[in-house]
C-alpha cells in the first residue's frame with residue numbers, strides 16, 4: 597500500500613512517498629522531496645528516490661495546485677517515477693497544525709473536516725490556510741483520492757483544564773477558544789511510545805517527559821500515555837527559547853513595546869516569532885553555529901546556550917513535580933538527537949532525582965544515556981513525524 601505524506605506550507609510543500617510492508621506494518625520511503633518558492637520567481641520541485649540522484653527542476657509554480665501537480669508528475673514519471681499511475685496511491689496524509697478542540701485524533705477528510713480546519717485558522721493563521729491549500733489542491737486534481745488529516749494539536753487534547761486554562765475571564769475560553777493547545781503532538785506521542793517500547797513497559801504505567809528540541813521546541817509531560825501538560829500554548833510561541841521564537845515572556849511585554857516603541861501588532865509579532873530566541877540573543881538561529889560560538893567563549897552565544905538549557909531544566913523540573921515523579925526523559929529532534937553538550941548541561945541538575953548520567957553513552961547518542969542503576973532513564977530517540985502521518989493514514993484507510 598502506497599501513501600503520500602504532504603506538509604503544505606505557505607510557499608513550500610514537503611512530501612514523502614511511503615510503501616507499507618504488510619509483513620511488519622512498517623513503512624519504507626520510496627521517494628521524497630518538495631516544491632519550493634510557490635507563487636514566487638525561481639520556483640522548483642525536487643525528488644530523491646532511494647539510491648538515485650536527486651532530480652531538481654525549475655518551473656513556474658503560481659499556486660499549490662500547480663505545485664502538487666508537478667509533484668504528481670515526478671512521482672508518476674514513466675521512466676523514473678515510483679508510481680505507475682496516481683491511482684496506485686491508497687491515500688494522502690496531510691500534516692495539519694491546528695485542530696483546536698475539534699480533533700483528538702487523525703481523521704478522514706470530508707467537507708465537515710475541511711470546515712473545521714478552516715474555522716480553526718483563526719488560531720493558526722500562518723499554518724492552517726496553507727495546510728488547507730494542499731488538501732484542496734489534491735481534491736481538485738484527484739477528486740476521489742482519500743485524504744487524512746493528522747493534527748499537531750491532537751495528542752494534547754487529553755490535558756486537564758488545570759493545564760489548558762489560562763488565568764483570564766472564562767469567556768475568553770468559552771467564547772473565543774483561548775486556551776493551551778500544544779503542538780509537536782505527533783512527535784511527542786511517537787517518541788513517548790518508543791520510549792515505553794525501549795523500557796519494555798506498557799506506556800500506561802509510565803511517567804514520561806519528552807523534549808522535542810528542533811528549530812521549534814516543546815516539552816510534554818505524559819502520565820500513563822496521556823499528554824497532561826505541554827510547554828507550547830495557544831500558539832507555538834510559548835514555552836522554551838527556540839531558534840527564532842522568544843518562548844515564555846511576561847505577558848505584558850508585547851503591550852509595553854507597542855505602547856512605548858510605536859510598533860504595530862505585526863512588528864511585535866515578528867519581533868517575538870522571527871527575531872527572538874537564539875537569533876535574538878546571539879545572532880545565530882542555528883544551534884550548530886550557536887554552539888560553535890559557545891565553545892569559542894563568545895559572550896552572546898554563552899548567554900543564549902545557558903538560557904536555552906535553563907529553560908529546559910525548569911520545564912523538566914516543573915513537569916517532574918506535576919507528574920509526582922518521572923520514569924524517563926526523552927530527547928528528540930535536531931538538537932535533542934544530536935547536541936551532546938546541551939543534553940549534558942540539562943541533565944547536570946537532576947542528580948537529586950537519582951539520575952545517573954552516562955557520559956560515554958551520551959557521546960554516541962545512546963539511545964540510553966543514563967547508567968543501568970539510574971532511577972530515571974534518559975533516552976535519545978529519533979523522531980519521525982512523517983512516518984506517524986503515514987501510519988495514521990494507513991490505519992484509517994484500513995478501517
Ligand code: ADP
Pocket residue numbers: 809810811812839881882883884885929930931934935
Ligand atoms: P525543525 O524540524 O523544527 O525545522 P530540526 O528538528 O531539523 O528542526 O532541528 C533543527 C535544529 O537542530 C537546528 O538548530 C540545528 O542546528 C540543530 N541540529 C541539527 N543537526 C545538528 C547536529 N549534528 N548538532 C547540533 N545541532 C544540530
